Amino acid sequence: MEWLTIGDLANRSGVATSALRFYETKGLIESERTDGNQRRYRRAILRRVALIRAGQELGLSLAELADALESLPHDKTPSKKDWQRLSRTWRKRLDGQIADLVALRDDLSDCIGCGCLSLKSCAIFNPGDAASDLGTGPRYLLGDSSDEFVKS
Amino acid sequence: MEWLTIGDLANRSGVATSALRFYETKGLIESERTDGNQRRYRRAILRRVALIRAGQELGLSLAELADALESLPHDKTPSKKDWQRLSRTWRKRLDGQIADLVALRDDLSDCIGCGCLSLKSCAIFNPGDAASDLGTGPRYLLGDSSDEFVKS
DNA sequence: CCTTGACTTCAAGTTAACTTCAAGTTGTAA
DNA sequence: TTACAACTTGAAGTTAACTTGAAGTCAAGG
Numbered sequence: 001m002e003w004l005t006i007g008d009l010a011n012r013s014g015v016a017t018s019a020l021r022f023y024e025t026k027g028l029i030e031s032e033r034t035d036g037n038q039r040r041y042r043r044a045i046l047r048r049v050a051l052i053r054a055g056q057e058l059g060l061s062l063a064e065l066a067d068a069l070e071s072l073p074h075d076k077t078p079s080k081k082d083w084q085r086l087s088r089t090w091r092k093r094l095d096g097q098i099a100d101l102v103a104l105r106d107d108l109s110d111c112i113g114c115g116c117l118s119l120k121s122c123a124i125f126n127p128g129d130a131a132s133d134l135g136t137g138p139r140y141l142l143g144d145s146s147d148e149f150v151k152s
Numbered sequence: 153m154e155w156l157t158i159g160d161l162a163n164r165s166g167v168a169t170s171a172l173r174f175y176e177t178k179g180l181i182e183s184e185r186t187d188g189n190q191r192r193y194r195r196a197i198l199r200r201v202a203l204i205r206a207g208q209e210l211g212l213s214l215a216e217l218a219d220a221l222e223s224l225p226h227d228k229t230p231s232k233k234d235w236q237r238l239s240r241t242w243r244k245r246l247d248g249q250i251a252d253l254v255a256l257r258d259d260l261s262d263c264i265g266c267g268c269l270s271l272k273s274c275a276i277f278n279p280g281d282a283a284s285d286l287g288t289g290p291r292y293l294l295g296d297s298s299d300e301f302v303k304s
Numbered sequence: 305c306c307t308t309g310a311c312t313t314c315a316a317g318t319t320a321a322c323t324t325c326a327a328g329t330t331g332t333a334a
Numbered sequence: 335t336t337a338c339a340a341c342t343t344g345a346a347g348t349t350a351a352c353t354t355g356a357a358g359t360c361a362a363g364g
Contacts, residue, residue: 007310017311018353026351036360038311057256062351087260094257098250104209105246108239157331159340169341170323178321188330190341214321 003032003040013049020049028052028066047078051086058090059097155184155192165201172201180204180218199230203238210242211249 010017023029024039029048031039048069055065068086072078078086162169175181176191181200183191200221207217220238224230230238 005310016353019351021313022352034360036311037313038360056351091257091260094253094260098253098257101246101250101253105243105250108243108246157340168323171321173343174322186330186341188341189343190330208321 002043004043004045006031006039006041009041009045009049012046013053015049015053023049023052023062026062026066028062028069048072055090058093060093154195156195156197158183158191158193161193161197161201164198165205167201167205175201175204175214178214178218180214180221200224207242210245212245 004012006017006020009015009020013020015023020029024031029041029045029052031041031045034040051069051072052062052065055068056062060068068089072082072086156164158169158172161167161172165172167175172181173191176183181193181197181204183193183197186192203221203224204214204217207220208214212220220241224234224238
């Protein structure tokens with residue numbers, strides 16, 4: 001089995017054929033065509049698809065992945081260097097994500113203890129250090145006069 | 153300032169007025185109306201909105217949040233008990249998320265070391281324990297004859 | 305040769321979480 | 335009382351990552 005059909009690739013990778021075609025339109029993968037215009041894939045494509053799924057699990061968008069995979073050879077298995085460069089970058093990203101979540105958890109733990117009866121003193125209600133990469137506007141939740149608390 | 157207009161709330165919470173109206177259609181928040189049909193919010197709404205944003209940062213969908221906030225009083229500040237129940241649930245969720253990411257990182261670290269020249273032995277390429285909550289289909293990436301590796 | 309499953313393209317549909325727009329109404333400061 | 339910002343609703347638009355459907359073509363076994 002020198003070449004894989006799109007069905008073969010779908011079975012082997014666990015990714016739907018529709019998704020594979022979609023990836024191709026996005027420039028994430030490439031294919032050769034038969035005389036009858038059907039896609040045929042080199043076997044190295046399996047690794048590439050695996051990388052895409054792994055990257056997605058990391059939270060990368062397809063656009064970011066397209067970018068990251070740009071630097072890898074399309075036609076053959078990436079070299080050790082290729083892979084190390086990529087995996088080190090991804091590891092840093094993971095470290096960051098973990099750190100953010102741990103910080104959030106610590107804040108939340110404090111909150112459980114404090115009963116969280118004041119917006120002013122509660123870290124959860126007062127981001128600023130939090131992961132604000134998705135935010136649209138300012139997130140200042142302070143400034144309330146405190147008489148609205150203490151109610152339990 | 154007994155009642156907040158939607159503009160006030162937007163400024164204080166950092167959430168756009170359009171989003172606040174949207175939250176209302178989703179049943180996440182409530183409002184009274186003036187004679188002229190404009191929304192007026194109790195000040196306790198601030199905490200509720202803050203909770204929504206905090207929950208989103210945790211990765212909860214608005215639907216899940218609507219569910220979680222169901223159990224909290226709409227009209228007044230939640231009691232210490234209310235809050236502790238919620239925050240403990242969320243903390244568990246966070247713990248899980250962190251554990252998943254740490255596992256992924258450890259796998260990735262191994263990969264950096266190994267140069268990752270074999271799909272068969274690499275944990276990243278062989279999920280199964282990985283967070284498969286987003287997946288659509290099976291994810292078996294094994295079963296390649298090994299002659300496609302060792303290339304660097 | 306013929307059947308049938310696998311393949312092709314392109315357009316439109318899906319979900320989440322909003323935003324934007326249009327057209328009209330309200331609230332308030334001067 | 336008048337100007338004008340802020341408010342109202344409902345519909346449509348946005349982005350990501352795909353899926354689904356329609357209508358037609360290819361490949362391989364019998």
